[in-house]
Amino acid sequence: MKMILRLVKPYWRMLTISLTFKSVGALADLFLPWMIAYMIDKEIPRLQADSTSNLNSLYMLGGAMVVIAFLGLYLNVAANRKAEMIAALAVKQLRHDLFSKIEGLSAYQVDALTRPSLISRMTTDTYNIYHATAVMQRLGVRAPVLLIGGILMSLLMDPMMTLIMVAMLPLIIIIVYFYSRKGIPLYKKTQKYIDLMIRKLREYISGARVVRALSMNEHEKEMFNNANQDTVDAELTATITMAKINPLMQTVMNIGLILVLIVGAYRLSAGLVEIGQIMAFVTYFTIILNAMMSITRIFVMSSRATASGERIDEVLNLPVDMKDGTKSVEVREEVPHIEFRNVSFSYTQKESNLTNVSFKLYKGQTLGIIGATGSGKTTIINLLMRFYDVDSGEILIYGQNIKDIKQNDLRKRIGVVFQNDLIFADSIYGNIQFNRNVITNDDIELATRVAQAEFIYDKEDDMNLQMAQRGMNLSGGQKQRVLIARAVAGKPDIMVLDDASSALDYQTDMRMRLSLKKELKKTTMIIIAQRISSLRNSDLILLVDEGKILASGTHDELMQSSVMYQEIAYYQLGGEHS
Numbered sequence: 001m002k003m004i005l006r007l008v009k010p011y012w013r014m015l016t017i018s019l020t021f022k023s024v025g026a027l028a029d030l031f032l033p034w035m036i037a038y039m040i041d042k043e044i045p046r047l048q049a050d051s052t053s054n055l056n057s058l059y060m061l062g063g064a065m066v067v068i069a070f071l072g073l074y075l076n077v078a079a080n081r082k083a084e085m086i087a088a089l090a091v092k093q094l095r096h097d098l099f100s101k102i103e104g105l106s107a108y109q110v111d112a113l114t115r116p117s118l119i120s121r122m123t124t125d126t127y128n129i130y131h132a133t134a135v136m137q138r139l140g141v142r143a144p145v146l147l148i149g150g151i152l153m154s155l156l157m158d159p160m161m162t163l164i165m166v167a168m169l170p171l172i173i174i175i176v177y178f179y180s181r182k183g184i185p186l187y188k189k190t191q192k193y194i195d196l197m198i199r200k201l202r203e204y205i206s207g208a209r210v211v212r213a214l215s216m217n218e219h220e221k222e223m224f225n226n227a228n229q230d231t232v233d234a235e236l237t238a239t240i241t242m243a244k245i246n247p248l249m250q251t252v253m254n255i256g257l258i259l260v261l262i263v264g265a266y267r268l269s270a271g272l273v274e275i276g277q278i279m280a281f282v283t284y285f286t287i288i289l290n291a292m293m294s295i296t297r298i299f300v301m302s303s304r305a306t307a308s309g310e311r312i313d314e315v316l317n318l319p320v321d322m323k324d325g326t327k328s329v330e331v332r333e334e335v336p337h338i339e340f341r342n343v344s345f346s347y348t349q350k351e352s353n354l355t356n357v358s359f360k361l362y363k364g365q366t367l368g369i370i371g372a373t374g375s376g377k378t379t380i381i382n383l384l385m386r387f388y389d390v391d392s393g394e395i396l397i398y399g400q401n402i403k404d405i406k407q408n409d410l411r412k413r414i415g416v417v418f419q420n421d422l423i424f425a426d427s428i429y430g431n432i433q434f435n436r437n438v439i440t441n442d443d444i445e446l447a448t449r450v451a452q453a454e455f456i457y458d459k460e461d462d463m464n465l466q467m468a469q470r471g472m473n474l475s476g477g478q479k480q481r482v483l484i485a486r487a488v489a490g491k492p493d494i495m496v497l498d499d500a501s502s503a504l505d506y507q508t509d510m511r512m513r514l515s516l517k518k519e520l521k522k523t524t525m526i527i528i529a530q531r532i533s534s535l536r537n538s539d540l541i542l543l544v545d546e547g548k549i550l551a552s553g554t555h556d557e558l559m560q561s562s563v564m565y566q567e568i569a570y571y572q573l574g575g576e577h578s
């Protein structure tokens, strides 16, 4: 509720007009039964008694009723249109704010919230808010006006019968309050199950090929079905709980109506009320009942919206947990370009993922990192990019701690190609240029050459070839070369290839590395690879195991000093030891 008020505040002018339209429309609806009663009880008997049979007054009354009915209709439709517009604009802003916030979240925060949950907060939760914002504007004023107006009009007609009706209201309020309170945690639970279902779906879609290749379709289907069933169960529990409100309320009101009719019959026979009044009274009773139902609907919607609003606010109110640096990178070529000093780190603070990692790399040098899967190679890059902060130790760029450097300046200088980087649904040109206006056509041509991606020119539309989602219309090796071209085109100070050439054949990989060395002489390079051949010419090679540096040095030094490195070389280079 608070969130909705916050969201609609900027549109208060439009909101005032829409709510005024709604109120006047509701008043028009309230006026009609009274006019009908007047017609039946006063006008028709007067005409019956009048011998001139002049029906003008009846026509005038009927005409006025039609005008009032159409006025009510017009005002309601106009107000509903405005309500939808306000809700759409308000939620557009909410999505914008949420997106900006998500963009600034640290990797820790994203890990803790989980990606599927962020997706459902951005989609289903904001949709719930949209729906509630629209419904509240449509019914939030109309229903109370009809309820209070209905009671007042009934009071004017017959206070005695109105009292019976009003006596039912506290009971209804208790029912609505009790069930709405129950609804919020139930809807929250439903959203959590939606998170899980999206997670399963994401896993299935992004891993569809693997799933099929391993004949795991049935297993995955079952997992998805379970997640789907859990979501349905949670949704049903919530809606069944909330669905009890209306029948209960209707029963209470119907009991009231029966009592009113019994009392009405007595009062009619005693000549205290007229038949038209009873008819109008029953109409007001229905108006009041409908207004109560609308109010209930608002409560149901607001239970759902409150659950969603809390989930959205949880993200919006997250503190900035990684303070940005204030300085720009100052180039000082006499000190190492990159230095790790006794860096230790854990993702979960349970087990260590990097322990005491230290190395120095000067400008233009190449660092090779090799090690088993899960040994911590990508973690070194995650820390260098400052996706996470180190637990202890320091990472320095030209002697400056990266915590003091503006994140934007830091990341702008690093060109990274990760293992499974994204190709976007754009042209090949767009994927390489990547909205960086400083990159010229010459840069792109050079990058394509360096990345050994000339295959692009053999394609029908060459650079304009549209990429399917995730680059599905390219082979694994072609995709990697486009990604490498993207990084090269930015002429980064530091270039990181994280298993980025694993799908390239030996010859192409070698040509690419030689070309990189020749064209990007001043770029400091970090190559993570499983193949010794990809990094044997590096100035420094780190052999990483379980988050620790087991051995470091050049290829020749490691061939002398590290048994493990020797073994890897033996198997990979087919017994060639140097």
Ligand SMILES: Nc1ncnc2c1ncn2[C@@H]1O[C@H](COP(=O)(O)OP(=O)(O)OP(=O)(O)O)[C@@H](O)[C@H]1O
Residues within 6 Å of the ligand: 111, 347, 348, 353, 371, 372, 373, 374, 375, 376, 377, 378, 379, 380
């Ligand atoms: N976001 C994360 N949250 C928790 N643990 C993580 C996270 N990312 C990686 N890890 C864990 O940290 C360890 C090191 O992972 P890392 O990705 O650095 O390995 P790697 O050497 O690059 O492996 P590979 O060659 O398979 O890419 C692994 O045990 C991994 O499970």
